[in-house]
Amino acid sequence: MCETCGCGESNSFSIRKPGETIENNPEHTHTHSHSHLHDGSEHAHSHSHAHTHDYNHEHHHHHEESDHAHHHHDYQHKHSHGTEIKVETDILHKNNLIAERNRGFFEAKNIFALNLVSSPGSGKTSLIERSIKDLSKDVNFYIIEGDQQTMNDANRIEAAGAPVVQINTGNGCHLDADMINKAVKKLEVENNSLLIIENVGNLICPSLFDLGESKRIVIISVTEGEDKPIKYPTMFQSSDICIINKTDLLPYVDFDINKAKEYAHQVNHHLEFFELSVKTGEGMDKWHEWLKSQIG
Amino acid sequence: MHELSIAMNIVDIADEETKKANAKKVYEIELEIGTMSGIVLEALEFALQEAVKDSVLGKAKIKITEIQAKAKCLNCLHIFKIEDLYSPCPNCNEFKTEIISGKELRVKSLKVE
Numbered sequence: 001m002c003e004t005c006g007c008g009e010s011n012s013f014s015i016r017k018p019g020e021t022i023e024n025n026p027e028h029t030h031t032h033s034h035s036h037l038h039d040g041s042e043h044a045h046s047h048s049h050a051h052t053h054d055y056n057h058e059h060h061h062h063h064e065e066s067d068h069a070h071h072h073h074d075y076q077h078k079h080s081h082g083t084e085i086k087v088e089t090d091i092l093h094k095n096n097l098i099a100e101r102n103r104g105f106f107e108a109k110n111i112f113a114l115n116l117v118s119s120p121g122s123g124k125t126s127l128i129e130r131s132i133k134d135l136s137k138d139v140n141f142y143i144i145e146g147d148q149q150t151m152n153d154a155n156r157i158e159a160a161g162a163p164v165v166q167i168n169t170g171n172g173c174h175l176d177a178d179m180i181n182k183a184v185k186k187l188e189v190e191n192n193s194l195l196i197i198e199n200v201g202n203l204i205c206p207s208l209f210d211l212g213e214s215k216r217i218v219i220i221s222v223t224e225g226e227d228k229p230i231k232y233p234t235m236f237q238s239s240d241i242c243i244i245n246k247t248d249l250l251p252y253v254d255f256d257i258n259k260a261k262e263y264a265h266q267v268n269h270h271l272e273f274f275e276l277s278v279k280t281g282e283g284m285d286k287w288h289e290w291l292k293s294q295i296g
Numbered sequence: 297m298h299e300l301s302i303a304m305n306i307v308d309i310a311d312e313e314t315k316k317a318n319a320k321k322v323y324e325i326e327l328e329i330g331t332m333s334g335i336v337l338e339a340l341e342f343a344l345q346e347a348v349k350d351s352v353l354g355k356a357k358i359k360i361t362e363i364q365a366k367a368k369c370l371n372c373l374h375i376f377k378i379e380d381l382y383s384p385c386p387n388c389n390e391f392k393t394e395i396i397s398g399k400e401l402r403v404k405s406l407k408v409e
Contacts, residue, residue: 082409091401205298233381234334266382
């Protein structure tokens with residue numbers, strides 16, 4: 001079953017360059033490599049698949065004696081035959097393996113990869129645009145944009161002057177390592193460059209999915225609550241860097257920047273901070289210096 | 297709803313292991329989920345109901361063991377249970393702590409036939 005559209009196929013997402021349409025894009029397919037029982041071998045679905053779903057889905061919700069045990073429900077059920085397999089496997093091991101492959105690929109090509117995560121509207125795309133404009137002489141930028149729908153962000157990045165592909169996750173709430181693996185191939189990232197991955201705007205789901213990035217960067221803006229770090233701690237805990245954006249608005253909002261940093265440090269004492277305003281450029285120097293130092 | 301991705305991964309793992317063991321179906325699967333794993337257990341159970349349909353797990357009992365999250369204080373080395381990710385060490389009030397368990401997302405075992 002597709003985890004985004006619920007159809008019989010595996011996950012569906014699209015990867016496009018600006019100007020490509022869904023129809024002419026060969027990658028709008030079910031491309032998750034996904035093992036199925038029927039023929040006993042692993043295969044990728046690669047046929048094009050229009051997502052109109054005009055056939056009748058009948059949902060029988062009769063849950064034939066759903067025997068899902070509750071976690072606090074201790075039932076006794078003895079089978080006299082059968083075998084027990086000790087699996088001891090991380091549920092995310094497939095994603096983690098692909099993420100490590102991505103990481104190895106980035107290392108070999110000296111690509112510094114950033115995974116930008118935040119809630120929608122904190123300024124991820126604007127930060128990328130501005131960084132491209134300010135640093136394009138010194139840095140080779142490559143951008144992967146992640147959104148549920150639209151090419152809007154990819155179009156903005158293209159206008160700013162960097163190669164970009166857009167991943168549309170459909171109903172998916174996060175990017176995963178497999179999407180990045182495919183997007184990087186389409187993007188043809190050169191050696192010695194900076195790859196910025198803008199994740200789907202969501203402070204919860206992307207935290208569990210390693211993409212193979214060198215650093216994970218969480219962005220909050222001062223128009224949000226200063227308690228974001230403790231409200232959504234998993235994301236702050238899994239990040240390396242925290243950018244506090246829109247500092248030009250500090251005089252007009254009740255955001256206590258020290259309190260925000262204190263909360264973030266309670267969750268993750270390794271976090272490093274950048275305070276900046278993409279709009280006015282205040283604090284951007286430090287950010288640029290850091291970026292250059294990481295690539296050089 | 298990343299729980300649905302998690303559920304799909306569980307089905308994939310069960311599928312592979314069942315094939316490896318030359319078995320036909322799973323009658324019980326045991327999962328270990330840490331209380332700080334980032335998963336809402338109810339959402340996972342709900343997602344699993346859909347994800348297991350037409351899979352080797354279709355008729356399997358799903359047993360979920362929750363693993364209580366614990367942290368170690370980096371100052372006094374006290375080990376304590378945690379209910380969130382931002383509380384200090386109850387012994388010395390230090391915030392510099394490290395999680396030592398409770399992030400688990402694991403398929404522990406399968407019973408197949």
